[in-house]
Amino acid sequence: MSTILIIEDETSIAELEKDYLELSGFDVMIENDGCEGAAHALSEDFDLIILDLMLPNMDGFEICRLIREKKNTPIIIVSAKKDDIDKIRGLGMGSDDYITKPFSPSELVARVKAHLARYKRLTTSNLPENEIIEIRGLKIDKTARRVYVNGVEKTFTTKEFDLLTFLAKHPNHVFSKEELFKEIWEMESVGDIATVTVHIKKIREKIEKTTSKPQYIETIWGVGYRFKV
Secondary structure, rough: OOOOEEEEHHHHHHHHHHHHHHOOEEEEEEEEHHHHHHHHHHOOOOOOOEEEOOOOOHHHHHHHHHHHHHHOEEEEEEEOOOOOOHHHHHOOOOOOOOEEOOOOOHHHHHHHHHHHHHHHHHOOOOOOOOOEEEOOOOEOOOOEEEEEOEEEEOOHHHHHHHHHHHHOOOOOEEEOHHHHHHHHHHHOOOOOOOOHHHHEEEEEEEEHOOOOOOOOOEEEEEEEEOOOO
């Protein structure tokens, strides 16, 4: 049974999330305080974390940052903060998804299942040894899920690695943001494609010498992105 940690200070929302997730067969724990939630997330191995942003004693941004420094556990932010800047910041901190309140409990459950299924496949995959993509100093080790730029290893989140690998496996093919969201996150974008933009930005910061003149991931204005070879 998958275990989920909910870090949410609004008891009614936390209990609603818990009820729907437990009905779907998940084991759920709740923390209402930011500091205690962060400590619990770091001390135990949860399969997924649902994180509010506005919390007492420590906000969700800081909690997300602390978790990402230690673990690749999928994180879904559920917040009343609807501004794009908050979404960009949350995704930039390493969260895998961002849902705004009020939300549909059934949508939350669907996204939880999608992220858990993908993470399970990634952690139990049996790829051939040393399956590597290497282009102009960029080395993507698909087997070890590691990325090197001119021999220097760069740290990637799960989704960043998946997105970079997918683009590199399909060189010179232009993908729209909607297509990339559906491929990597395995769900429809429902008009929210800021996730893709943020992840492309983070990837470029790690692999490009000059982000304003990318040599790997090219922006095709009005269409999407293309991996250049």
